[in-house]
Amino acid sequence: MPETTAPAVRAIPPLADIEAARTVVARVAQPTPMETSRFLAEVLGSDVLLKLENLQRTGSYKIRGAYYRMSRLSDEEKSRGVVAASAGNHAQGVAFAARELGIKATIFMPLGVALPKLQATRDYGADVLLRGSTVEEPLQAAAEYAAATGAVLIPPFDHPDVITGQGTLGLEIFDQAPDLDTIIVPIGGGGLISGVASALKQRAALEGRSIRVIGVQAANAAAYPVSLANGVVTEIRTSATIADGIAVAKPGLLNFEIIRELVDEVVTVSEADIARAILVLLERAKLVVEPAGAVGVAAILAGEVTGTGKTVVILSGGNIDPLLMQRVISHGLAASDRYLKLKIMLPDRPGQLARTAEIVAEANANVIEVLHTRHGRGLQLSQVELELSVETRGPEHRAQVVQKLRDAGYDPRLDTD
Known part of the structure; x- marks a missing residue:
């Protein structure tokens, strides 16, 4: 490194x-x-x-540092405008500060920036240019823009x-x-x-x-x-x-x-x-x-x-x-053990989906999504794969749901994807 x-x-x-x-x-x-x-x-x-x-x-x-930095620019520097690069918060801080100080602002943001952050930056009056897929590319573009135009580069922290x-x-x-x-x-x-x-x-x-x-x-x-x-x-x-x-x-x-x-x-x-x-x-x-x-x-x-x-x-x-x-x-x-995703191999015959749902209900858990397919990898001709998304109340309740299914003869696998 x-x-x-x-x-x-x-x-x-x-x-x-x-x-x-x-x-x-x-x-x-x-x-x-x-x-x-x-x-x-x-x-x-x-x-x-x-x-x-x-x-x-x-x-x-971010508005604190951006505004203070820009308030200390000379009139000549302000006349050249400012430029910055950011995926969101620094961009909005610079754009807002520039509007309040009457300075033209150009902001480089990555192509995948969240729409609310992009729109907010534009709404504050900045010209927004999209470059690259990571924040490093907008940073480079902003530095090149500053060198070419004389705009003052407003750094996010240093x-x-x-x-x-x-x-x-x-x-x-x-x-x-x-x-x-x-x-x-x-x-x-x-x-x-x-x-x-x-x-x-x-x-x-x-x-x-x-x-x-x-x-x-x-x-x-x-x-x-x-x-x-x-x-x-x-x-x-x-x-x-x-x-x-x-x-x-x-x-x-x-x-x-x-x-x-x-x-x-x-x-x-x-x-x-x-x-x-x-x-x-x-x-x-x-x-x-x-x-x-x-x-x-x-x-x-x-x-x-x-x-x-x-x-x-x-x-x-x-x-x-x-x-x-x-x-x-x-x-x-999921991290709080309040959302459980299970995959269960079932015999391909009527009533199996209803039975597993009944067992989950008996455990006082709530099924919020079901995927039932015959086309999963490794399935035999006589099997289907059931994917259940279940709302639970915490670690103990989560374990109870899994154990109830096992006690009924099923082999639930926790899906961590």
């Missing part, structure tokens, strides 16, 4: 700079609520507060102004929960956590105490654990993840320096953990949170963080495509 030497300069923005940025950012970013979660408090064993940046304007915290702007969220959190012990923050490139950690650590130090900062990455796109272990910024090969908002293959140089100095721990969560967290937030907190924004809750549910004291979890965004939400809910139900 290629490595990059980190800069020697101290990257942490001074507290005074973050406090000054707060006044600027307040022109566009609204203070977001902080809600108590009794369910997560029971899981963690200490108080848990949710910081609802999913309710922020444009649907995420810039002092962006970090300082994101740090304003840390000040807001400290005001709302001054006695917090731990904060849990999603990590992609590192812009949010480097800003929040800078603000909180410095504010706490003025009171002679410390605040623990824990970062969370999706296991399929976890560049920070590798980079921190190596001691330098290290690019990794990412795998597909539903948390596309934090799917970054290489940490920012400035962000890495701050995180290495200020962040106490970085943990990872699986795709199933993330899906389960989204479902919990929907059911328990009545909150719509995108996968990248739910990784902090996923870390609590997965037992990746412990002994944290009073804990704040940042829900960093709520921009989720309804089609993805549908798939995520299905995965979340």
Whole structure:
């Protein structure tokens, strides 16, 4: 894996700079609520507060760093316009900030970007150009556009102004929960956590105490654990993840320096953990949170963080495509043992389908989908394959359903696809 030497300069923005940025950012970013979660408090064993940046304007915290960076451009730079690349939240933040500041914005997005994110970016007034199938291709296209036109490239995380702007969220959190012990923050490139950690650590130090900062990455796109272990910024090969908002293959140089100095721990969560967290937030907190924004809750549910004291979890965004939400809910139900898919070989004679449905009903489970076929691979001429999707109430009930079918002489196979 290629490595990059980190800069020697101290990257942490001074507290005074973050406090000054707060006044600027307040022109566009609204203070977001902080809600108590009794369910997560029971899981963690200490108080848990949710910081609802999913309710922020444009649907995420990104507007803070984007607006602050662009507010500091000279009149000459503003006249050249700005350009950015993003699969969603950064695009919307830049587009909104550009509209508020009267700057022309061009945004490069991947071809497969979710329609709601694409439309929202256009509705904020940006010119959107689609390039490539991954975020790396739009990033390259944006850099080439900046070089060719003179437009100012607005990076998503690796810039002092962006970090300082994101740090304003840390000040807001400290005001709302001054006695917090731990904060849990999603990590992609590192812009949010480097800003929040800078603000909180410095504010706490003025009171002679410390605040623990824990970062969370999706296991399929976890560049920070590798980079921190190596001691330098290290690019990794990412795998597909539903948390596309934090799917970054290489940490920012400035962000890495701050995180290495200020962040106490970085943990990872699986795709199933993330899906389960989204479902919990929907059911328990009545909150719509995108996968990248739910990784902090996923870390609590997965037992990746412990002994944290009073804990704040940042829900960093709520921009989720309804089609993805549908798939995520299905995965979340399965991860919570509340959705069971079974394949059963049956004799090809009348009454077998009705009998299996009766057994499931006797177990007080609900069949929500049935596929009955004679054409499955490995089937004999006298067999059919029954695929049942069943709604269950949890691990014990799921096991009871399977056992009831086995007691009736069937051989149900769990389908994990």
